[in-house]
Amino acid sequence: MQPLTGFRDFxxxxxxxxxxxxxxxxxxxxxxxxxxxDGPLLEELDLYKKxxxxxxxxxxxxxxxxxxxxxxxxxxxxxxxARIIVANHRNFRKPLKWFSIPQVFRxxxxxxxxxxxxxxxxxxxxxxxxxxxDAELIALAIDVVRAFGFxxxxxxxxxxxxxxxxxxxxxxxxxPERWEEVLQTIDKSEREPRPKTRERLGGLAxxxxxxxxxxxxxxxxxxxxxxxxxxxxxxxATVDVGIVRGLAxxxxxVFEVFDRAGKFRAIAGGGRYDQLIAxxxxxxxxxxxxxxxxxxxxxxEMIHDNVVALRELESSVGSDRNIDIYAVIAKExxxxxxxxxxxxxxxxxxxxxxxxxxxxxxRQFQAAEQLGARTAILFGDEWPSVAxxxxxxxxxxxxxxxxxxxHLAANR
Ligand code: HAM
Numbered sequence: 530m531q532p533l534t535g536f537r538d539f540x541x542x543x544x545x546x547x548x549x550x551x552x553x554x555x556x557x558x559x560x561x562x563x564x565x566x567d568g569p570l571l572e573e574l575d576l577y578k579k580x581x582x583x584x585x586x587x588x589x590x591x592x593x594x595x596x597x598x599x600x601x602x603x604x605x606x607x608x609x610x611a612r613i614i615v616a617n618h619r620n621f622r623k624p625l626k627w628f629s630i631p632q633v634f635r636x637x638x639x640x641x642x643x644x645x646x647x648x649x650x651x652x653x654x655x656x657x658x659x660x661x662x663d664a665e666l667i668a669l670a671i672d673v674v675r676a677f678g679f680x681x682x683x684x685x686x687x688x689x690x691x692x693x694x695x696x697x698x699x700x701x702x703x704x705p706e707r708w709e710e711v712l713q714t715i716d717k718s719e720r721e722p723r724p725k726t727r728e729r730l731g732g733l734a735x736x737x738x739x740x741x742x743x744x745x746x747x748x749x750x751x752x753x754x755x756x757x758x759x760x761x762x763x764x765x766a767t768v769d770v771g772i773v774r775g776l777a778x779x780x781x782x783v784f785e786v787f788d789r790a791g792k793f794r795a796i797a798g799g800g801r802y803d804q805l806i807a808x809x810x811x812x813x814x815x816x817x818x819x820x821x822x823x824x825x826x827x828x829x830e831m832i833h834d835n836v837v838a839l840r841e842l843e844s845s846v847g848s849d850r851n852i853d854i855y856a857v858i859a860k861e862x863x864x865x866x867x868x869x870x871x872x873x874x875x876x877x878x879x880x881x882x883x884x885x886x887x888x889x890x891x892r893q894f895q896a897a898e899q900l901g902a903r904t905a906i907l908f909g910d911e912w913p914s915v916a917x918x919x920x921x922x923x924x925x926x927x928x929x930x931x932x933x934x935x936h937l938a939a940n941r
Contacts, residue, residue, distance in 0.1 A: 533639070535645025545846045547648070550825050551630055553676045554650040558628040561669045563652055566627050568609040569897065574599040576608045580808055582709060588635040606651040607802065607820065608809070614655055615810040615819075623656025623816070636796045642794040642827045647735040653820030655806070660749055662819060663801065664756035670786055670797050671757075671765045677895050678838040684796060687769035688753060688784040691800070692775060693745045697736060709777050710733070715741075716773035723749070745770040749782065778802040786823070793831055797823035851901025854937075856883035857893040858910030867908040870915070870930060877934055892921030 532538050555565070570923045574591050581604070590602040603609060606629055613624070620892060637643050654662045667686055674684050694715060698708055711730070715737060718726040727734040744879055750768045757763045774783045783800030787793070799821020807815040832838040854874060858867050867883060874881045882900055884893055895921060897905045907916035909925055918925045918938065928936045 535639035549842055549845050556675050557676045558652055563626040563628040566629050570602055571600050574601045577601055580778045580805055584775050588637055589881055590634045604635045605633055606631045610653055611809050612808050614806055615814045620814030625655040627684050628652045644826055648825040651822045655818045658814045658817040660752050664753045666819055668760055671762050678841045681764035682789050686784050686786050687772045688766055689770050689772035690782050691779050712773050716775050719771055741771055747934040774800055778805040780804055793827050796827050797821055851878040852882050854879050854881045854904045855902040857905050857907045859890050859907055861887055862940040863908035863912055
């Protein structure tokens with residue numbers, strides 16, 4: 530009874546880890562003034578066919594619903610965001626800075642770092658064409674990874690500009706219908722044997738390899754690097770024209786985040802997509818936009834591979850799981866009094882657990898320890914007082930039950 534290939538069950542430990550990742554993502558995005566939104570899991574198939582590009586369209590989970598509509602599970606969030614913006618942009622002051630944590634679905638060959646579902650943090654800025662926005666977004670991408678304890682020697686953002694390549698394609702007279710295919714080939718060139726890329730590029734191979742080897746420079750990229758330097762973040766970034774991005778809608782600055790050791794797949798990726806909103810709205814709305822997404826799968830693998838990051842995760846997840854108080858019911862005739870007090874404790878904000886069925890006292894203490902309780906409260910012969918026991922020091926004190934809440938607050 531396993532989940533489908535490439536899908537995950539989230540047992541409590543995995544769910545706690547996921548919550549840890551989401552909490553950090555939310556905290557960093559909010560620190561940059563981004564606000565959260567969400568959209569539907571299912572969209573019209575056409576939304577992706579229009580502009581995401583062939584690769585992602587091949588990976589769609591698509592079907593015809595009972596109303597004969599061709600629909601697809603979202604493989605990414607950007608088309609949904611663009612659709613929402615077209616319908617609602619008038620109600621918002623620009624630029625919009627929005628984030629979302631969708632689960633997305635791609636029918637890929639499951640392998641390390643790659644599943645058929647994953648969660649992504651998406652951060653996008655809509656309605657701003659200044660280069661400052663590109664730098665702000667890249668700084669956010671850096672801080673999102675830094676939040677997990679990673680440093681400049683752990684990861685790097687490789688920044689490029691699609692215009693390097695589109696300019697070349699113009700100069701070489703390549704017709705725009707072929708651009709996407711050529712850009713995809715350049716995007717894949719790093720992961721593919723040279724002769725294969727050469728064969729695919731044909732006459733373009735010479736100039737493309739020359740640019741890849743020489744590297745590129747532009748006023749735009751210099752400005753972004755200068756901006757990151759002013760923030761003290763330039764050690765986390767480098768200009769690299771080899772970054773093109775696989776998705777079709779990018780138009781300008783693009784970037785991807787990688788671990789320095791090259792052990793993992795891309796941690797994050799994004800860029801400018803100034804035409805997407807106009808294309809989806811048949812030119813009725815035109816707004817520049819840029820954004821990135823980072824996934825939970827690669828990040829999780831990186832955390833488990835890094836001592837510092839893992840220690841931080843474990844201490845946070847551990848303290849999150851622990852309860853505060855375990856109520857030990859030593860005498861069954863005290864059960865009603867116990868649940869009355871337990872209710873009051875929970876109302877006061879304590880995390881409290883107790884045996885749902887009669888159990889021997891040593892077993893109850895065992896349960897208290899396993900649940901990480903700091904305090905045990907014994908309901909037994911001493912009633913109407915209870916014995917309050919610190920599970921760390923072993924110290925014990927008799928407290929009248931009506932003074933329990935005040936006593937606990939004073940000893941917190
Ligand atoms: P993407 O590069 O396709 O971009 O995905 C972003 C990140 O999601 C990747 O860097 C990777 O960490 C993770 N990811 C992608 N596919 C998988 C998979 N099959 N399994 C696990 N993790 C995966 C986008 O999706 C763009 N929509 C990002 C964007 C937002 N651009 C502008 N705004």
